[in-house]
Amino acid sequence: YLTYEVRTHFSGGKELSLTLSLWTPSGDRPFPVLLDFDGCWRYFSDDVVQAVLARGNIAASVDRTEAAADNKDEYxxxxxxxxxxDAEFGVCPAWAWAVHRCVDALITLPxxxxxxxxxTGHSRGGKTALLAGATDERIAITNPNNSGIGGAGxxxxxxxGSExxxxxxxxxxxxxxxxxYAAHKNRDAELPYDNHYLHALVAPRGLLLTxxxxxxxxxxxxxxxxxxxAQKVYYLLGKPDAxxxxxRESGHAHRPEDYAALLDFMDRHLHGRELKRDFQRNLYPVLEDLLHPPESNPSSNS
Structure with a gap:
């Protein structure tokens, strides 16, 4: 177990530090990394860390609130x-920026x-995960969990009952x-684009929605x-399985089952392990009249 201080220096002598914690499996080869930035919530438990290590991955954690407090009165x-x-960006973009700085640090480690x-991130952390993954091509797999409106929904x-x-x-x-975004209060349908655009921006890299x-x-x-x-974009880019x-059943949380699904997805796409798990099941047949299944060989004007 090691802790790193990730420092970003700005002009004028300004500086921001993030605390990045790493747990590494035994061995002297490079390992894939699972970075969870919801350190403020403690979902990344000892049991989850051990599961990450058992699959041959480095477990990494950071508290996103070091980049901006998750409090409307204090942030x-x-x-x-x-x-x-004078910054006008929202807190989710500030947190996504922190994720990118952690990636800066991770890629320097032998x-x-x-x-x-x-x-991965949960709820508003899930919204952050999707934004961070869509805007940084160094991220191989993006996993927003229960991210909702303003996230993957x-x-x-x-x-x-949706937000x-x-x-x-x-x-x-x-x-x-x-x-x-705030200007569209009571005008959701007038937003200039919807969040499947963010899904598509992750392509052709890995994207798992839990x-x-x-x-x-x-x-x-x-x-x-x-x-x-967004799946059609993955077909167009030749990565239909990415x-x-x-x-799962139950409600709003980042549960061990969610992490297990992500570890399976990492097994397939980062370790090259064969899995029988189907990550593209038809979950909502009632929506099929609204959704057109992607073609295996879409035409150039699709």
């Missing part, structure tokens, strides 16, 4: 906002496979997002629809 006095008080870094296709933009005003969490059927506020059906919509989804 402006912390992290990046303390250094740049025991890390720089081509095999996976990231669609704004234009929602389940009963809407106005939900973040009611909860006080609109500070997670930028002003342009969700819970009973987590209606996170819109698991909308996440499935977004993944199916996108997948794994759903």
């Amino acid at each position: 402006r006095n912390t992290g990046l906002y303390r250094l740049f008080p 025991n890390v496979r720089a081509d095999a870094i996976a990231i 669609l704004n234009r296709l929602k389940m009963d 809407v933009v106005a939900s973040f005003f009611r909860s006080g969490n609109i500070f997670w997002f930028g002003k342009k 969700e819970a059927y009973e987590d209606h506020s996170a819109n698991p059906a909308g996440t499935y629809a977004a993944a199916r919509s 996108i997948g989804w794994a759903y």
Whole structure:
């Protein structure tokens, strides 16, 4: 077990530090990495860490709130906002920036496979994971867990009980997002694009969506629809198996089953291990009239 201080220096003598914790399996070869940046929540338990190590991966953890507090009353006095008080970006982008800085550090370590870094986060951490993975091609696998609206779920296709933009005003969490997103309060359908675009930006790299059927506020059906919509991009780029989804029973949490699904996905795509697990099951047949299955040989104008 090792702890690293990841420092970013800015002009004017400004500096921000992140604490990156690593657990490494035995052996002297480079290993894939699973980076969990929800250190503030403790879902990345000792049992999860041991499961990561047992599969031949490095377990890495950082507390995203070191980059910006997860508190509407305090965030402006912390992290990046303390250094740049006029910044208008939301807290999720600040956290995604922190993920990228951890990747900067990881790829310099001799025991890390720089081509095999996976990231995961839960809820608002899941929203952050999708944004971080979409905007950094060094990330091999992106895994947003229960990320909901503003994450992997669609704004234009929602389940009963799913969040809407106005939900973040009611909860006080609109500070997670930028002003342009906040401007669509009660106007979700007028957003200029939907979140399957973020799925597609991850392509052709690995993308695994982990969700819970009973987590209606996170819109698991909308996440499935977004993944199916983005799947055509993976076909066009010749990587049809690089996108997948794994759903479980129960509600909003980052459970061991979610991590196990990600480790299976890493086994297949980073270790080259054969698995019987199907990551592309038809989970919502009722949506088939709205979703067109991707063609195996799509035409150039698809």
